[in-house]
Amino acid sequence: MTRAIEVNGQPFAVLVESSTNGTYLVPPIVLDEDGAPIEGHEILQAIVESGFGITMPVIRNANPGVLAWVDRTMAMLSFSLQAPILLEDS
Numbered sequence: 381m382t383r384a385i386e387v388n389g390q391p392f393a394v395l396v397e398s399s400t401n402g403t404y405l406v407p408p409i410v411l412d413e414d415g416a417p418i419e420g421h422e423i424l425q426a427i428v429e430s431g432f433g434i435t436m437p438v439i440r441n442a443n444p445g446v447l448a449w450v451d452r453t454m455a456m457l458s459f460s461l462q463a464p465i466l467l468e469d470s
Contacts, residue, residue: 382434385461387453391437395463403463407454408437410447418442419450423466 381398384391385405394406409420417424420436427434439446458465 384435384437385457387457391435393454393457394434394436395461396466403461404466405454405458405461405463406436406466408439408450410439410442410450413441413443415440419447 382394382396385393385395387393392408395403396406397403406423407419409424410418412418419442423436427436439450442450454465457463
């Protein structure tokens with residue numbers, strides 16, 4: 381089962397609860413100012429390869445300040461939800 385986790389009233393991450401793989405947080409897809417993914421490459425590839433549809437939050441026009449905010453927010457959510465973050469190299 382998946383559910384969107386909101387921050388400031390907007391979808392920010394996805395909480396995945398699996399009977400086989402446990403519970404974990406999937407970070408948002410982050411795009412740069414040109415629309416190219418700078419975080420979330422492997423997540424996008426895994427979604428495509430799975431054949432399943434999932435709605436993922438997307439952060440557009442990211443700069444280094446936005447990336448730092450995403451990292452801090454994911455750490456806060458991970459702690460408060462007691463769910464590890466699915467990292468790119470997982």
